[in-house]
Amino acid sequence: MLTARRRTLTTAAALSTALLLASCGGSGDGGSDGTTLRLWHYEAPNSAMGVAWTEAIKEFEAQHPGVKVKFEEKSFEQIQKTAPMVLNSSDAPDLMEYNKGNATAGLLSKQGLLTDLTAEVTKRGWDKLLSPGVRTTSQYTNGVMGSGSWYGVTNYAEYTMLYFNKDLFKKYGVQEPTTSAQLTAALQKFKDKGITPLANAGAEYLAHQYLYQLALTRADRAWVDSYELYKGKPDFHDAAWTYAAETFAEWVKKGYLAKSSSGATAEQAGVSFLQGKAPILFSGSWWYGRFRSEATFDWGTSLWPDSKLTLGSGGNLWVVPKSAKNKQLAYDFIDITLSKRIQNLLGDKGGVPVAADPAAITDPKSKRLITDFTALSARDGLAFYPDWPVPGFYDVLVSETQKLITGSEKPEGFLDAVEKAYDKGVPAS
Template sequence: MRKTRKTAVAAALAAAALTIAACGGSADSPGGKDGGTGEARTLTLWHYEGADSAMGKAWAEAVKQFEASHPNVKVKFEEKGFEQIQKTAGMVLNSDEAPDLMEYNKGNATAGLLSKQGLLADLSDEAAKRGWDKLLSASLQTTARYDERGIMGSGKWYGVPNYGEYVMVYYNKDAFTKHGVEVPTTYDEFTAALDTFVKAGVTPIANAGAEYPAQQIFYLLALSKADRAWVDGYQLYKGTTDFHGPQLTYAAETFADWVKKGYIAKDSAGMKAEDMGTAFMSGKFPLLVSGSWWYGRFQSDIKDFEWGSFLWPGNQMSPGSSGNLWVVPEKAKNKDLAYDFIDITMKKEIQNLLGNSGGVPVAADPAAITDPKSKELIENFNALSAKDGLAFYPDWPAPGYYDVLVAGVQELINGGKKPSEVLDEIAQPYNDNLADIGE
């Protein structure tokens, strides 16, 4: 879910992209002469990646390359936040204000819902013609394709991811050394490490209950008791999900217990993801559980301590998937230019830059990834992929489910409801959605 859930694009990227002149390519002739007319055109682009993130750096370079190959096109970059697009996309895309290309969250509740509503262009022909279907593995294509019900995994292409992502544990190596904590390799070692920090008066896990991070910890706890069949049942409706079964019961009860034990701060219920990230970068917390989208920023901004990452100990699966999608609104005025821009972001040069900047590329040359931390990031992603360990994100199954889970996990943090009551609350919208789609 990062979504992947990220910082708004900094002014530096906006300045780099706002005034770009080039020639429009046509759908039949990428990077061409705008049908030979030389007519000035505008590509309106929305995304919410920070300029110092891996994706921000790679896409800024893609803008430059687009400029070089399209001399009469102006790229109009409009700064948007993840939450802003998440809440307004349906309305904006159904109006004349739709951009030509935008980054959007993948999954049934987001891209799937918009595809079902007829708001996204069908990219199937472009995917075949431009070879995107060959560059993306079957598992990464899961989030690109949606059936007539808006359920991912099959049907037409409505989006194109050009990076992967997953949730991991970031840690402050200096804090671990100071408190004599080793990197845990089992779940028991993990909780023992958390106990060590608490005994020393340190709240170990940076958390943000007002946005996605808290629900991802909740989901990781559920995944510790789950298998692929359970994930497919929950995410793809291949079977019935019991919200009082062992997976979600363990997650709710353990999350509430972790707050009582001091692993997670009680005042984190109102924290935003940005506050969580900056608190970790300042050295206040020794651990942060979140996605690979933070990696590039941590590389750039953490100066005062050494840090690293590891997969959640003991789990076979973790939240993760392809990255967010490039989607082309059905009402976009310049679809051909949007397809050209997507194509550039899939080029090896852009993919290699993404990989060396702390991202997880989908079509890079492995030998070109030279940064040691980036290699660690990509190796952990490959380890998850190899064991079919990408479990998507907890808010994907139903429209509006993101807010349902935010509210539910906040109740676990502040103790407003018992775990069983929270499970009842999050079960109802999920089951209502199943009824709506006729499952």
């Protein structure tokens, strides 16, 4: 899976500052006598998850007199690269944050390195807290996500949305869109004013996420499951894919997406929005905290209009190593992170909780973020990411979408190339 790639692109600054505060450890750390919970995660201390989990540690220790949490902060890349080796040794922690997907948590489950949490999930009712779309990446059958045993549990989510510079909309007298027709009209009005309306990044994930979202406006759950979960054979020349490729190319031709964006990075796209150069950005909730702290103008968000589906998934997983010494303590900690109090805190700090009370969120923008996610989750609207299905697909999508931006390839050629790469990468059944 390339979730890690997308995540590190958008949170590289936070993750690069994560310091290794303790070595792998293991022997002599008190981990086997029930008085220590060894916990690894890679969230920055000032992130929504970092703040919420720090509070969860305090609550855990208050509920477990005599037990201490030995938190060992790791970098995302460190856990990603060393997890198989560490988990196959006596140095494994009791609880660890790990990346979701077939190539990561799925692979470890297939290798027998993770504890099957199914019984605990049912016993504690975690399955009732997570919507079908959120829990897809928690369950694996022979390493493939979507069904079967629970090998991880998430307590947050992520999804994509339209970010609006409200000041620019007011300045140029453009109506904030609530329908697809209004969105197209807004794009044209900004272009008529000499402004390229959409921030874009052809060198990274943004461009092909625009295209995938366009396809999702013509898709349903069965379409997504066929493409993402191998439940059927996708048709890359169907109405959804054809509409997406043709509309994307048309938007470039009309100037809604700049041809110069073919070589732009996600960071450059985000900065163009922050600097007030682009009135609209379509991207994920991972930008939310940054915009809240850095934007000097009035801004807002909305789900893509007239679409039941959008890109998104459950967040990374809490996994319990097969060799963990204190599994019951690990389960208790997961339970606390899913409690209303911790979920509400996560939401108020700019995260996307999976079990919060929207009425308890005090920050107005956070409230909108969670309200939209609640609506999206209720209609099973998380459609994952376009680069997930097969290894190496991210690079294919970047390259082929760049060709659409520069005009060196027609929509039909784009669809042919994507279909060829997909069919080559789908595992034999």
